[in-house]
Amino acid sequence: MAATIEITGLRVDRGGATVLRDLTLGVDGGVVTGLLGPSGSGKSTLMRAIVGVQVVVAGNVNVLGLPAGTPALRSRVGYVTQSPSVYGDLSVRENLTYFARVLGVARIRVDEVIARVGLADMAAHLVGRLSGGQKARVSLATALLGEPEVLVLDEPTVGLDPVLRRDLWDFFHELADGGTTLLVSSHVMDEAARCDRLLLLREGLILADLAPDELLRRTGAADLDAAFLRLVEGSAAG
C-alpha cells in the first residue's frame, strides 16, 4: 500500500535558489514523523508542498492518494504554519468558531479543541493580546478542529513551556495511535526523541531517515544534539 504522503522527485526553487532538490520520501500513518534540520534547510517549504500551497518546479506530491492541494483534500489535511495564522482582533473562541464554520465542523468541537490546547480560561480573550506561545496554540487548535487524517505541523511547540510541550507531544502520539498521520517539524533536538521516525533535512536533501535511537547508535553520540551535529558536519566534510 502506498504511504499516506508520497513524494517523488520533488524540486522547489525559491528566490532563485533551489530549496528542495529531487526529494523522494513517504510518510506513513500511525506514527509521529519528525522533520528536523537547521533553519533554512527546507522544512517549511517541504510542508508547504505537502499541503499544496507551494509552487513546485518538478516532482509529485500525493496525499491520501490525491495530488497535494486538491479540493477533496482540504478538509482531510490540517496545516499549522510556523507563525500563528489566526486573527489577532478576534477572541480565541471567535477565531475557532469561524474556522469551524468554514470547515463545516460541529460547534461543540470549538470548546473541545480550546480545552485540548489548554486555553479554556482564555477563550474570551483577544488573540492579539495573548503571548506568543498562546497564539501558537490557537493556531494549532484551528488545525485540530476537523479531526483531519493528516496533520502537518510546522514547529508547533516553539515558545511553549516544558509541561505544555510534553502534554502536546503526548497528544500527538494519541492522535497517531488513532491512525492520524503526523508530520511535525522542529529545530529542537530534544523533541526529536519524542518522534517515532526522524527525517533529517539539510540543504534540501534528506540526510537521514531513521528512528531516534538508531541515530544515536549510528553516530555513537551521547545525545541527539551531538548526533545531529556529527551527522551534519560529517556530511559537510564528505
Added chain:
Amino acid sequence: MSASRTAATAGRVLSQLRRDPRTLVLLLVVPCVLILLVDQLFAGREQVFQSVGVPMLGLFPLISMFLVTSITMLRERTTGTLERLLTTPLTKLELLLGYGIAFAVVAVVQVVVVSIVGFGLLGLNAAHSEVLIVLLAVANALLGMAFGLFVSAFARTEFQAVQFMPAFVLPQILLCGLFVAQDQMAGWLQAVSSVLPLTYAFDALDRAAHDPTLGPRFWSDVAVVVGATLLALALGAATLRRRTP
C-alpha cells in the same frame, strides 16, 4: 458554493470591524463632518452645495471601503490567514462574497447616517428618492472594495496600501466631473476621464440628484460601475493564489 461559509466570512469580517470601534466611529462621523464643512464652505451659494452634496455623499463609501478592504486583505496576506483559508474548503468566491456582504452592510449604515445629516439636517435635495442614492452609494462601496482588494496584492506594507488611495482613487475623484464638468476639460483629460469608473459613478449620482428623467445614460452608468466592480473582483481573485513561490 456554500451559503454557510460565505455568511461565516461576512460575520467574521464584521466582528473584526466591531472590535475596532475607533475605525467605526471614524467611518460614520468623518463623512458627516465633511459634508457639514462643504455646507458651511458654500454658505450663501446654496446651488453649489446642492450640486456637489449628493455626489459627495455617494462617493464617501467608495473611499472608506477602498481603504478598509485594502488593509484588511493585506493583513490576511501578511499574517498567513489567507494561506490558511485557501487550504480549507473555503473557495475564493465565498471569501470575496463574504467580504462584499460585510462591507455592503457597513456602507449601508454609513450612507444612511450621512443621508440623515445631508437630506435631513442640511436640506439637500435629490430629484429621485433617497433610497436610490443609498443604493448607488452601496454600489460605489462595492466598487471601492473591489479596487482595494485588487491593489492589496501590490502592497507589501500597510504604509504602501494607504498610499494607493491618493495614487489610485484621488485622480479619479479629480477627473470624475465633480470639480470640473467633463465637457469643460482639456481634450486629453476628457479621454482619460472617460475610461475611469468613478466618472460613471459620479454621473449616475449626479443624474439621480438632478435629472428628473434619469434616462438611458443613467442605466449605462450603473452598468459601467457594476461591470468595473466585477472586473476588479475578477482581477483581485486572480491575485488570491493558493500556490505561491
